Amino acid sequence: MSEFDSANAPVSADHLCLSSQQLADLAVRIKQLATEFGFADCGITSTHNEAAGQRLNQWLDLGYQANMDYMGKHGTMRYRAEELMPGTQRIICLRMDYLDPNLTTLSSLENGQQAYIARYALGRDYHKLVRKRLAQLSKAIEALIGPFGHRVFVDSAPVLEKPLAQKAGLGWQGKHTLIINRKQGSWFVLGEIFVDLPLPIDPPYDKDHCSRCESCITVCPTNAFPQPYVLDANRCIAYLTIEHKGSIAKELRPLMGNRVFGCDDCQLACPWNRAASATQEDDFKPRHGLDQAQLADLLTWTETEFLKRTEGSPIRRVGFEGWQRNLAIGLGNGPATANVFVILNHQLALATPMVKEHIEWALDQLQQRQNQNIPLTPVPLREHLGRKLKYLN
């Protein structure tokens, strides 16, 4: 029987009976369990997140959330954990790697006939996988100490996950705003368990290793950083291709290239990702050949096919109409082949008015490219990275 094991353990506040030594031992055990459940790192932090909350409010005031109204909807709850889950005393922050380093990445970005899908979205939806593991981890903690108050989150509620992860010691927020681990890069997702246990707190990650580097800002295709450490979602391709509903501004379309779901350029440019760690999860491996898919083939999917092939995938979030819109833009930015003209013209008759407008734009772009030899927009990453690129070619 473990020292935490007590068959009659009461719920919530009575856990305060655990001595500080028992709480310290429990924190160590939780971190071991986190590794066993596939997490790359785990840190524990307090609920205090006011400074990040103030910066969130500034960001919202500037309108950088674009149409993501949910970012401002819950007010202070997003940075005051006790308001989200009364009784919360600590937040256990975790991260899980998702990158398959054997994927061809840069060449996919450069191939105007291929669809580029963000590396996190090629396999199973991380929300499902991480949530399952967080629930298993919580159960394992419960097996040690008996029932306790807790709730798991993975991008699923108003939680400022990145500042919490930084405070829990998982890494620093880079100029591209994502959390980076100095040894393992940034190709991971975050999750949390809010608990009512007064566990010992880990020191925050106070260093910032960005230094004078500005690679992410330089390569961003749409110039989405008004200043370092601040992202304007209105211009971010990840926002446009995943969260944005309706028409995409014409001036941004040529800059999107073949990125049809999410964007990784700022992470690809980051020197701390040169030796990033690989995922241990088969669930993150590409499904349905999505890492090599041709834009034109994807545009021929019917809605039924879309729903079938994106089952359990994060791509579902964009919906069939958004998916078709993104593919039309990708095709408009690619080579003007006879096949592409045929497919776009065929889809024109079937499309909704919003998609139709994007297909017409794509046809116009291709026509112009054919007539006046408008060159394809180059991907600045290759030139930027030069010989520094060791993998993800």
Ligand code: B12
């Ligand atoms: C909204 C959202 C988006 C939006 C807006 C992104 C953004 N940067 O805010 C869009 C749709 C664009 C997006 C894109 C992506 N996202 Co997203 N997204 C979120 C979400 C839901 C909220 C993020 C948030 O709170 N934004 C609000 C702003 C205010 O927060 P912030 O960027 O941290 O802003 C801080 C800085 O500006 C800082 N600050 C301001 N001035 C200064 C000055 C200095 C000197 C410093 C140090 C800091 C600083 O203060 C602010 C508050 O702390 C989180 C999940 C969650 N619930 O937290 C996932 C999340 C951030 N996304 C994630 C991912 C993976 C992505 C993509 C990589 C997906 C892709 N490949 O397409 C891209 C990356 C784009 C990018 N460079 O950020 C992961 C990040 C994991 C990691 N390693 O950090 C998260 C945590 C989801 C998860 N559970 O794993 N996302």
Ligand code: SF4
């Ligand atoms: S995800 Fe792409 S578009 Fe968004 S900030 Fe990063 S490089 Fe720019």
Ligand code: SF4
């Ligand atoms: S590319 Fe450079 S500036 Fe951007 S996050 Fe990485 S280290 Fe920081």
